[in-house]
Amino acid sequence: MKIFISFILAIVSSMLIDNVVLSRFYGICPFLGVSKKTKSSIGMGAAVIFVIMLATLICWPLYNYVLVPAGIPFLDTVAYILVIACLVQLVGLFIKKYSPTLYKSLGIYLPLITTNCAVLGVAQGNTDQGYTFLEALANGLGTSIGFFLIIVTFSCVRTRLDSANTPKAFKGLPIALITAAIMAIALMGLQGLFSGVIK
Amino acid sequence: MDKIKREKGYTKANFLKGLFVENPLFVSILGTCPALATTKTVEAAFGMGLLFTIVLLCSNVLVSLLRKLIPEEIRTPSYIVIIATFVTMVKMFTNAFLPELYSTLGVFISLIVVNCIVLGRAEAYASKNNVFDSFIDALGMGVGYTLAIILMAIFREFLGTGAFSIGTVFTFIPAAKLQIIPKGYEISLFQTPVGAFIVFALILAVIAFIKNRKAELKFNLDKQEKIRKAQEAKLKAQEAANGGNK
Numbered sequence: 001m002k003i004f005i006s007f008i009l010a011i012v013s014s015m016l017i018d019n020v021v022l023s024r025f026y027g028i029c030p031f032l033g034v035s036k037k038t039k040s041s042i043g044m045g046a047a048v049i050f051v052i053m054l055a056t057l058i059c060w061p062l063y064n065y066v067l068v069p070a071g072i073p074f075l076d077t078v079a080y081i082l083v084i085a086c087l088v089q090l091v092g093l094f095i096k097k098y099s100p101t102l103y104k105s106l107g108i109y110l111p112l113i114t115t116n117c118a119v120l121g122v123a124q125g126n127t128d129q130g131y132t133f134l135e136a137l138a139n140g141l142g143t144s145i146g147f148f149l150i151i152v153t154f155s156c157v158r159t160r161l162d163s164a165n166t167p168k169a170f171k172g173l174p175i176a177l178i179t180a181a182i183m184a185i186a187l188m189g190l191q192g193l194f195s196g197v198i199k
Numbered sequence: 200m201d202k203i204k205r206e207k208g209y210t211k212a213n214f215l216k217g218l219f220v221e222n223p224l225f226v227s228i229l230g231t232c233p234a235l236a237t238t239k240t241v242e243a244a245f246g247m248g249l250l251f252t253i254v255l256l257c258s259n260v261l262v263s264l265l266r267k268l269i270p271e272e273i274r275t276p277s278y279i280v281i282i283a284t285f286v287t288m289v290k291m292f293t294n295a296f297l298p299e300l301y302s303t304l305g306v307f308i309s310l311i312v313v314n315c316i317v318l319g320r321a322e323a324y325a326s327k328n329n330v331f332d333s334f335i336d337a338l339g340m341g342v343g344y345t346l347a348i349i350l351m352a353i354f355r356e357f358l359g360t361g362a363f364s365i366g367t368v369f370t371f372i373p374a375a376k377l378q379i380i381p382k383g384y385e386i387s388l389f390q391t392p393v394g395a396f397i398v399f400a401l402i403l404a405v406i407a408f409i410k411n412r413k414a415e416l417k418f419n420l421d422k423q424e425k426i427r428k429a430q431e432a433k434l435k436a437q438e439a440a441n442g443g444n445k
Contacts, residue, residue: 023392024236025232025233025392029229074287077283077287077312078283081313085275085276085279114279114313115318116313117313117314119313120309120310120312121306121310125306128306169404170407173228173403177400178397180396181394184393188393
């Protein structure tokens with residue numbers, strides 16, 4: 001029970017309080033690039049959840065059961081990026097074969113995920129922090145859901161911004177970044193939410 | 200090697216394009232993650248830019264050397280492995296010789312692998328050009344990126360802490376601190392992620408403003424030129440008509 005509670009708390013805290021985009025700055029490129037339409041941002045967010053979870057499932061055992069026993073733990077970055085690149089290709093092929101409709105909605109975002117820092121950031125962070133397998137999973141799940149949540153919310157705001165009357169110099173990216181800053185302020189308010197519970 | 204006569208000053212233009220016209224951060228909006236995350240202090244930003252430039256130089260040169268050997272189909276994976284190798288080397292060197300920089304930048308050293316600029320330059324430039332040009336291109340892009348993130352860090356450190364300090368990250372320099380805004384009057388919001396977004400937004404807005412102004416000026420000049428030409432043509436036509444009357 002205690003493990004279960006700390007699992008849930010870890011997910012929520014890495015989802016909201018320590019949000020992947022707005023406080024850890026992973027995945028800013030897709031956050032700014034693929035958030036112009038709500039539909040495409042949902043596709044991107046879902047694909048990221050999928051790939052991050054798979055990457056965590058593979059990278060953690062790879063590091064602890066292959067790289068460390070073999071005496072080459074310093075090759076972690078190279079191994080992870082290879083795993084992620086292959087994984088993205090494989091997932092693409094797999095979805096294409098078994099669910100063409102899903103492929104149609106996710107397909108174009110899959111190649112972009114290889115260069116999404118969130119995926120490599122989670123895998124590398126799990127290693128650097130020395131997480132256990134369960135903690136690594138919680139971190140992956142919380143981070144990816146946090147990414148999904150923020151990119152979808154942000155895209156909803158951005159569709160409104162298009163029709164708003166902003167100063168000419170702020171049109172497009174600058175006003176979107178200001179919006180992101182305001183969202184980050186909102187999330188800052190949640191800091192210390194669990195400080196009594198999590199040690 | 201290539202016998203094509205190059206334009207004079209090509210190398211200079213190749214270097215300078217990374218600094219201004221094609222600045223990777225402010226114009227192409229690439230590599231935004233480290234630009235927002237590592238710009239709390241000028242020193243950390245300089246360190247990030249330095250490591251980034253080293254990786255970019257090495258990968259561009261190697262990709263350019265191997266450009267005829269790497270098959271077209273497995274281009275991207277090969278580039279990623281090359282980049283990841285250099286990043287690992289840089290990471291280990293930093294960990295050994297500049298441990299403070301290593302702990303300040305943290306996971307963002309590893310994340311240079313997925314920095315779109317490095318892969319982008321390998322794909323777009325180094326795979327098509329010779330070694331020297333690729334080297335100069337990487338140097339220009341690296342210096343341009345470094346200057347861009349230092350600019351962001353200057354605003355964030357100055358407004359957020361009211362001071363500039365050196366010697367905290369590069370510990371071989373004696374530590375020094377120059378307090379400009381008295382303590383208690385600084386805006387610590389600029390040290391938080393919020394400040395990073397705001398500073399980046401304002402810099403982009405200023406650039407957009409200058410671009411708009413230039414475009415407007417050019418538009419007005421063109422318009423005046425057109426009006427002048429139209430008047431001249433009118434005068435000529437009148438003269439011709441007058442001449443005909445005589």
